[in-house]
Amino acid sequence: MYKHFLLSLFFLSGFLFSGMAQSPAEQRIQKVENGLSGTIVSSADGNQNTFSIQQRMQKWKVNGLSVAVIDKGNIAWAKAYGLRDSAQPNAPVDTTTLFQCASIGKVITAVLAMHLIEEQKIGLDEDVNTKLLHWKIPENDLTDKKKVTLRMLLSHSAGLSDDYGFEGYQPGKVLPNLKEILEATAPANNRKKIKVTQVPGTTERYSGAGYMIIQQLIEDLTGFPYATYAEQILFKPLGMKHTTYSFYPDTEKGLTIARGHHDNGQADPKRKYNVYPESAAAGPWTTPSDLARLIMAIQQSKEGKPGAILKQTLIKQMLQPQINSMGLGLPLKGSKTVAGFWHAGNNAGYTGMLFAMTESGQGAVVLTNSNSGEWMALEVIRSIANAYHWPLTMTIYAQPIPQPERYCGTYELPDKSGLLLSSSGQELYFKKTGSNKNFRLYRISDGTFHIQEKPDNLSFEFQQSSDGRITGLTMYENGGSTVPLQKSNN
Template identity: 35%
Template sequence: MKYLLTPLLLLWLIPIVFGQQRPFDVEQRVKQVETGLMPAVQIADQTPVRYTLTDRMRQLAIPAVSIAVINNGQLEWAKAYGYLSRDSLNPADTQTLFQAASISKPVAALGALKLVEQGELSLDADINQYLKSWKIQPSWFTEKQPVTLRGLLSHTAGLTVHGFGGYAKDKDVPTLVQILNGAKPANSPAVVSDTTPGVRVKYSGGGYVVMQQAIEDVTGETFPAFMQKTVLGPFGMTRSTYEQPLPASLTANASVAHYGNGRTIPGNWHTYPEMAPAGLWTTPSDLARYIIDVQHSFKGESTHILSAAMTKAMLTPQIGGHGLGPAVTEKDGTLAFSHGGSNAGYKCQFWASADKGQGVVIMTNADRGMEIIQELMRSVSAAYGWTDFKPVTKKLAQVSSKQLGKLAGRYTFRERPNLILEIATANNGLLVKQLWNQYEFRLLPESNLAYFAEDDGGSVRFETATDGTITGLLAFGRERWTKVN
């Protein structure tokens, strides 16, 4: 085990179940999910690897995991595991709050789209028409094309600031205008235009802060009050709020944020005044209500917030494939919408089909949570027979130590030479270290020159000169690296 855990986390983790009685087949599926976690890669001719949820929570130092599964258009089950924190004997339950992080974005997008339907905002007009407290500064890029709400929602507005770090309990919290200007006490740079709008996807949490300001300027309401009235209330999301900091009345059953080593974040969690991109507190069951209503609206079965036409527009891929809020994909005839989230000490993910009534929401309170989330996504998919999230199977080759030695060395990224990979031999494979962030991962061989990442199956192929010397590598089909020694 990489990290030493407190005795508390070595206790048998207590599951808290949504509802009292469920059909036997649902109980079987729950059991299959709990015991069927699997890595992204399975090795051919070897016994398939399976984990239990409780074991992985201990190994990854994750105090709490909460899950909700949608089947046949309804919340089939929800269950929470573990404790509010590593230092607490209070068990997590299905009412326990987590920070939704970037899942805040697709929920917030519903509020903006509702204003579009009401004629208060336009998807394709210059967003500066609606901003009163702050304006996007003109640039060479906006001369060609204005920043629009469509661009903000689909990350094609060409704005800066990918994400936000939040504010520790003892730090001053900036106003929205200070955040947009990058002025103290804001800890993020100013939101500016640095790419022509509508040209490509450029993920921008900063763009959603602009949207938050526009909503407040148009409605004259605080963003949390607007979202409560417009989205959270109509969806019945009674355990959800955009209030930042979290109201004292809700802290008793809020999960505590944890670093990757299992230690609690000082002050229990960070505050995010960037509410639209990162500030939602919620539960998997409440997010399931959001998903189910979107699914029903997409099929024209209910219109609690958006019309069927606007819901379909929201789930229509824009430039680069992102929708107006959620990510949108189509595979094997299934249109799906999804989003992940990563705040300090919280990781979460949801996935849902648009028209087949399927979905899953997973929330955790630790920085290594995404590892267990991906394993759980594969487990849920297997239990319900979904076509998504299946592990890939790779055939392992035996490569001589001499050949592995030829591949070892330093490689630089052609487009950014300051980025360096250091590759060393390791047990019939290669250990790759990204020197700029010290992240390590292992490559296993499919042949002398073809390798795959042990953690996710991504492919790496080494390139050679005419004399057979190693000149570089192509990683994951898109990144070219040059061997320097």
């Protein structure tokens, strides 16, 4: 019944518009809707199998999907597809339908934390325990060496070993308060105590608990509940009218929500969704258009526009790699320079993805009501990137490599470690010295080389002598790390 209803909607849409001339904007939307593929690398001629959104929703068992696209600094369009609830075939998703966005909410938290810095309530490199009032990070010999700071919490480098992810709670059950979550005591279902197990600032390790510490910090420094502060500082000023930290937005606020679904596309008959009291790490209900407004506010702040939500200097710090490719609350994209930021989210029954460019005023948000929606969201994002010619996330159109054997050999650092390049037919590969794992290198139209496993954050440029011999290469990684390697004569 569900599939027949979806197909009838899509065929009706095609019938209504088939006799009308399409505008360039409509043509682009159609290109996005019919350009989905799981392929990251394609041949230079661009020949690859592509699919429609409807086809991929069926493949990935995604019942409902909502998307917003930003172009030239504005929301270009927003559309919704499929059903809010697989058990209700007459309940289609629309662009005001709320989804849980899960960890994408950490972007909200990061902006709020930077606002504390703008208000001079805390310094980015200040010991957070001197500001926390109602709970403190347990001290040990590691925190004696280095104190935990807001910079470290935002960049997942505070040395915490919780590895949270949160499970959520069945609706109607007693929910833990913030202190119970932080202390891992009943009724909280997170059982791992918060503990610093590595020297703060030395290692990146994803930490949901770190963002719960930031929530406590926000509440202690402002005197407001976290949700109230978010409403005052971000949601109202940015017009994010469909974003809420209400645990039950459908029954408490009368808002239309998408029901969560399992990997197999089926709904849990006992509940519509799990409840997440871990607001700063996993809690928001929202729409792609509202998150697009947040993206645009970040982009406008970076440009230093009047009335921006944060000072330009603070946004630039957020977009600066802190450790690996992690900024302040924003995972970053780009090899030579930071060209974009992103975040994914996954709660029980919901997945989504946010992508944005730092310079071109472009971006997109995709939210789904499925556990298996992450790959679906990524395919939609890539199709948008292709249609709008983003500098990132596009399909790699691999160009032929003339005489790949010219590149073969050992490329060394001063300590004699480095890369070993080899060829097989017309294909070029590299592996790290001492490793057996090969990665295929793909040449693109600008002459740089990329790998499928890390297409946006790693690139290679080869140097050659006047007589055409390859003499070395430069490896660019994570928005600015530059590693030159000399080709050995051996």
